[in-house]
Amino acid sequence: MDVLPLGPSAPVLRWRSESAAPVPDRVVEADDSMRADTAFRLACEGTALLWRGDFQGARQLLTALGRRADRAPRRRARPAPGATAAPTPYQAFHRHRQAQGRRARLLGMLLVPVDPGYVVPLRRAPDVAAACTEAYGPWEDAGHGGAADGLAVSLRELLGVIGAHEWRRKGVPVPALGGDRVHPYYGVFSPVRGEYVDLVARAPLPADQTLAVDVGTGTGVLAAVLARRGVARVVATDQDPRALDCARDNTTRLGLTGRVEVVAADLFPPVRAPLVVCNPPWLPAKVTSPVEHAVYDPGSRMLRGFLAGLPGALAPGGEGWLLLSDLAEHLGLRSRAELLELVAQAGLTVLDRLDTRPAHPRASDAGDPLHAARAAEVTSLWRLAPSR
Template identity: 55%
Template sequence: MTAADYINWSDLGRPVTALWRSANGAPAPKRVEPVDDTITADAAYRLASQGVAMLWNGDFQNARQILTALEHRTRPRPDHTERSTADLFYRYRQNRSHRARILGLLLVPLAVGNTIGLRRAPDVHAATVAAYGSITEASVVSLHEVLGTIGAHQWRTKGIPVAALNANIYPHYGTFFPVRSEYVDLVASAPLAAPQLAFDIGTGTGVLAAVLATRGVPHVVATDIESRAVASARETVSLLKLDGQVEVQLTSLFPEGKADLIVCNPPWIPATAHSLLDAAVYDPGSRMLKGFLAGVLDHLEPNGEVWLVLSDFAELVGLRSRGDLLNVIDAAGLRVIGALEAPARHSRARDTNDPLHAVRANEVTSLWRLCAS
């Protein structure tokens, strides 16, 4: 889960080495220079643009101001050129990648005991333990990533309300937060035939497995390939007192055996993930989608049903056509017996400043009901 390497720099002519940490899989920077409160935002941007990482030795809040200035400098400029949706998406991804690279080059020290030894630094112990584990060796981390761990920890502490469960859940760092309710509501409302056993493939926080259990499925096996997701799902199940119904396994795709109902909400954009946290959204070459569909019949009971929950975002930006999806379903020996749809209700669909606003506003999430051909 955590990328680790050593980075080196010179401090007053003295060589210094520290452990590089990134919970998001960012590679260790090759060039590092110590900086302090005297650096200007323009100078910081020039260094970052040259690929030079800056290890902050000044006041923590001043570092945040420099980071904010870098964020302003990496915002996409207004572009009134008429472009295709595919080109808009490509430029959006290109800017996101550039922005992440620049912002990730402002670094802070993370000391033994998960503290940041800078003036006016906040208490980051709980947030960084969740992301990196207990720090037992002097380390260096990206300030932008640290602030992300703080935000994630605040979400976890507060909890995320899930209307379909009439409860809050508390996702672990690194799992996809179910702030988009469309896919959850579809699973909560789809016709359910009384399955005795259901599989939830790629469970994440375990929210869909919990929904199935609360709908009366006696036994649900939820799987995920990420250990952070498995830990988060097990906690969700325990908090909702569904331990007797839901079993969570660390495995790739399918557990052993066959089920009456198999549910999967795979990453919905067939493009390369630029970070570990992107893996819940981006599925390069539709590998998970295709792998799930190709193997699902081997794990489905006769007369069983498959629920594939998928956004049409990829279709709207030209990365996959509806025909492509139906062809993959057909090639897997499956046929469509019904579909439920939910329009986008998440906040980004209402953000008119988003360059992809028109796409997000028209996005539809579908629950495809499939069975053997």
């Protein structure tokens, strides 16, 4: 088992990381007497800080480390002769991801102990038992037993677990469901960007509304919208156990247990339906941690799989709905021509396309490194059918 290297006389703390970060090679204990500059230097050198002081002091230190990580470098490398000073959108995206990765690694160096039963043994620490149980599973069933005296978790991750618990408790209102709420689980993509949901709510349904399939259902929001629109039965698939539990929970909350069936599958269930819907991750980029699978689709694997398998998943006369943003096109990650070629290679034709512009805050944030691409982004519902 991976444990924190604290020495032979120290408590045995098992390393826990949802982002699959490796166990730190070096760890020192820290408390409220440590200055932020010292903590930043140690973190930059690859030394993790196991916090033993006040919990709120740890939060303040994390904020201070974030400010230091975000500072622009004092010296910028000069562009090579003949090179343009301004990066391309593709270069800007990868530089942005590299900067995000560096920032995440640095902030992940501030650790907190978690005792059995998910108790944080620090002054002014919140009760995190419910949040951690939701994210990690019950203590006894989550592999935290054995010789370990507890866990070591990055404070950044723990705060994310706490925030996810609040999202799950309060839920996200969905206008397309008449304002009813969907309750996302930790690690399951939340429908806070509702434009793709609204597209599904207004696209014309096929004449045959006996069955629809929602591929990669996540929270189950699109399956719920289809059922509320009158589709008699919706089969919602996912391969992530958290997503499956989340979709089943939301189906029950919304009173759709008899209308929506949630099943484990990699893409398609063993049925042919008049309507098959898919909202794959929109950016074909490398995943650097398990929690990024809802955002990034390496090599467009899910997109390619959906398009290639769609003709065989449709009932005669049926159609598929592909929900996709064109942000990847504006970032130079995939061209419109490449997308249309994938459609043609699958033996599909485009019946129609419904477009909408996102209204999320980043689209109007001029300080965002990807502002130009986000400001031009369009989200589309592509209506597809087998070529005649």
